[in-house]
Amino acid sequence: MISNHLNLVEQHRPQAEVISDQVAQYLAAGGQIAQLRSPPRNPLPPPRSQKIDPETVLKRRPKPLSLAERRSLRRMADSL
Numbered sequence: 764m765i766s767n768h769l770n771l772v773e774q775h776r777p778q779a780e781v782i783s784d785q786v787a788q789y790l791a792a793g794g795q796i797a798q799l800r801s802p803p804r805n806p807l808p809p810p811r812s813q814k815i816d817p818e819t820v821l822k823r824r825p826k827p828l829s830l831a832e833r834r835s836l837r838r839m840a841d842s843l
Contacts (some may be wrong), residue, residue: 790796828836 786796
């Protein structure tokens with residue numbers, strides 16, 4: 764452990780010694796410590812589906828009216 768705060772290091776020293784003693788007891792009793800691969804940090808997202816649902820095409824937003832179409836609708840509404 765590297766720290767600029769020596770008080771913090773000294774504060775945690777008794778806990779580190781207890782853990783060290785426990786590890787020594789475990790190894791003396793015949794225990795083994797296995798070093799395994801670490802898991803990936805960011806799991807890959809699930810693959811995208813290749814299926815295209817035909818319903819989604821119908822739910823798409825319609826194109827907005829152009830300026831010319833809005834003017835012609837305004838004229839039709841005014842004539843009523």
